[in-house]
Amino acid sequence: MTTVRDETFQVLRRFGTTTIFANPGSTEIAFLTGLPDDIGFRLALHEGSVVGMATGWATARGGPAFVNLHTTAGLANAAGALATARTNRVPLVVVVGQQDRRHLAHDPFLAGRLEGLVGDYPVWTDQPVRPQDVPAAIARAHHEAVTAAGPAIVVVPMDDWEKPAEPRRGAAALEVRRPMPSTLDGLGDLAASLDAARSPAIVVGAGADDESCWAALVALAERLGAPVWQESFGARAGFPQDHPSFAGHLPPGRSGVRTALADHDVVLVVGAPVLRQYTWEPGDFVPDGTTVLQITQYADEAHYSAADVAVIAEPAHVCRRLAERVVPREVSPAPRRTPDAEPEPGEPLRPAHVFDLLAKQLPRDTILIEESPSSRPELHRRVPARVPLGFVSAAAGGLGFGLPAAIGLKLGAPRRPVVAVLGDGSSLYGIQGLWSAAHYHVGVLFIVLANGGYAVMDRLAERSGLGKAPWPAFTEVRTSTIAAGLGCPARHITTHEELTEVLGDVLPSLAGRTSPLLLDIEVAPDASYG
Template sequence: MPEHHPAAGAPGRTVRDAVLDVLRRNGTTTIFANPGSTEISFLTGLPDDIDFHLALHEGSVVGIATGWATAQGRPAVVNLHTTAGLANAAGALATARTNRVPLVVVVGQQDRRHLAHDPFLAGRLNGLVGEYPVWTNAPVRAQDVPGAVARAHHEAVTGHGPALVVVPMDDWDAPAAPEREPAPLEVLRAVPADLDRLPELVALLDGARSPVVVAGAGADDSATWAALVALAERIGAPVWQEPFGARAGFPQDHPAFAGHLPPGRAGVREALDGHDLLLVVGAPVLRQYPWEPGELVPSDLRVLHVTPYPDEAHNGVADLAVIADPAAVCGDLADRVRPRPAPRRPATERPAPVAPPAAGEPLRPAHVFDLLTTLLPSDAILLEESPSSRPELQRRVQAREPLGFVSAAAGGLGFGLPATVGLKLGAPRRPVVAVLGDGSALYGIQALWSAAHYRVGAVFLVMANGSYAIMDRLAERSGRGKAPWPSFGEVALRAVAEGLGCSAVRVRTHDELTSLLGEVLPTLATREDPLLVDIEVAADPHYG
């Protein structure tokens, strides 16, 4: 028999009742949390239609929620403890913002009735996580909480990031206001661009001698992939993937795919040399990592930018920026521009498989990635957080379907392992594999307990080289002397995983790896239990 939920204005209806109804109305009835005492009155006794997922650290909470929301394409609800909980989640919230993932984040606070006396656990929360939330609110009255949570949902979707509401612990049991919360029941978002100017874009593309495209995470959906493929084929343009993107913006097995754009200005200028018009779709123009002198793009290159994100349009170097749905714009352009011959550059050539290591030689990341190339299902979601081997991964493993590649655009570690759990929870029918560095995995290792407890059938491939390999190489190249940090080869991730209830295996040889992946990867879609594969590898000599 379904539970009774008091109607708006009904006697005995509490603020908590009203907030749970907001979650039901928005279809966000799964809560991700690591509770503290300020959350007891909200979380205990949840109705049966509200799902709860526990993680053992707030960074893992937000990381799992971010993966879930990425897979679902809608906001996830996160509940965090006061000061320490919110602070522990800061890095994960920064990643959610940079990855443009909507989250509704409810943060606990001490009892409103004695906050003025600064009691134990009273949080000084204003500004604690900087400007990473797209919206933050501390309701003036308990009765304002349901409206604030409803608005947070709309703000998270509109702003493409986490929206925070701070709720004192006594507010949940306060009587709800008799009137409906002051927030729209539904928000319709119109396309903001003036598509009457589409003929101008058509004329620019038609007038270009040699157009080129850069695609990014904002183009990673089925409609945009189809539209962008049609447009690239129509105008005969090669398509580059943005550097450091959270997702792939174009099918990487398509003949027009040119590769991953370098993250430095010299490499960008070389890649774009000979082109006279650059069309950037769903990516910044253009995100860099190391500072390098010289122009960002060649001076004779005209730049057009199509993005759904206003802030992305405002800080680029485009001649013309279009804030609109990329699928709509690219689809219309593909129908109108004049056809051209195939791209002037051939499809990206994948490197030849590396030979298995000789007796006594170590495995390298390329050996792992060659096996993934052969065995990974085409609809797999591959999450990457292995900075030292990411370039080799990108050279060898292709994203062949939308959501085929996921990474942390913010650059901080700790996203990969928890997000993998969330991705599999949010897309249970898709195969999900993570490629993680051992250093990266340690930042979010607590999420393995959640994976085991909730029977999340993802596979975690850990490139265990016992060091921060990318930092070691950066230190070497700096010419400033020896790095002060030691290696950590004594860390046994298999033991850590098993201690958290997750099955794990240590792999040292190519034969062991080939046999294991040949057995496990074909089962990914229906797998119900997680597996951590602790792969002993030598540091890869290539990192950028």
């Protein structure tokens, strides 16, 4: 007899999602025990880490990951990570366990009230009416996750897996394709607007982070002689940041954006919102008289935007065509230079010192994951993303993504070096992930900038002028000690000399490393933010 479980595995095989990321409970026993040899399994010790690892894996592979969560507790614990996956536009197929269908009407122990539990963050949610509909629902979830770019959820009662399947044509066997348009309406208008501009500029974002789009944007920027800015709070880099046309990262507030774009009368935004902000500030998003054009593959991003014209299409396709049509200009970009930072004798280590060492020694194809809010601006100034997928962060802003995502990225891209730059406060939100890195021999370098507190919160409290912050520092926390307890090798670093030596030993062979390493680096608590 072919069961619903057997048919589901066939769906997973067809879509290439044969690795299951999970932290199981009793409602998952019937699905997960006795897995076929070709179905892989990756355990994390908290559901936030499960979804973070799966999000990293899917990001590296460019396709959906499969996640299995345990009824109410599992789905609720994963809520923040699912929000990050949605905001980062990462497709996930999420199967959530439910109590036995045969007595759900009597509200048994562990029966989940799952509908709406994580709000609108899933792009699609379903609980199949019959057990036999489960494989088709999971196939539909794959389609929804890909086309809507986010997590799609299927709730499956625990007894459904053993029920007989109904082999049939239809949704479980359907292959959905979205063709690439050969022509684009309005392309001539975009080209004309750029040609008529006195001084065009380009803003790029996470939606432009792939090899073809980088190549198209380089060609377009060079032809226009336009500076290229990276969106603020972007999940990924949309342009090679060591290219002469790269101007830097836009500030997170309207006044800063207006200053950065003051000399430009037309701004083309590619693969990014227009324009994502942090704290509210009065005034317009751009200088008076500036026209904003947007190219995005996401309809919601266009509808949220403050653009004058938005084109919903694949950015690489549009930019390639624009680069062929616009009139070339003779403009030389101004060189950018960030001074090197080395500590004076007796001076404590600061994030800038760490980042300068990374900038000099990181292999070019490194995937760098960031979750260090207080030092992120300094990281952007000093460590450029030089290849696609060179930079990854959490666009949603919640903590707990960086550490497990780095593990998933390395699992999904095993031949690339992977470095996670984390704050000590940030790392504690996903610290359980270190066990998974050690157990599955995942060679990530975790760099923890230990300032002994929530430095970004301290700086924001100081700026508010509203009085003393009530939260204490936690200087007694040592992530290197925690890492050792989870089986992950770790070192506590206090000097520039120690750090230089360790990075010199580790970075050249990082791509092939099969053991994680955590560097717990003490840095001064007065790190800048802004």
